[in-house]
Amino acid sequence: SVVAVVPLLSPVFGPLVGGAILSTASWPWLFLVNLPIGAVAAVLARRYVPAVPPAERRTAFDLRGAVLLSPGLAVLVYGLTEVAHGRDVPAALGV
Secondary structure (H helix, E strand, C coil), X not given: CHHHHHHHHHHHHHHHHXXXXXXXXXXXXXXXCHHHHHHHHHHXXXXXXXXXXXXXCCCCCCHHHHHHHHHHHHHHHHHHHHHHCCCCCHHHHXX
């Protein structure tokens, strides 16, 4: 998805842009460079992002999903860690 591109590319381009800024300016510019970017983003969002009307009907809180989220993520991380270390744990391979 387009939304996932920025978090994936930030670790790649962040140090490059930071190094380019620091090669010509001092460290406070690392924080000041975000002000015009944020202002442009706010103007573009105000102009192009449609206003979403409030939902007519609220949905119920998914208690079962909330309860199963943490154990599910723990099992996923465990499985990926075991497979990454080369262990042939059948439960980890099932994840």
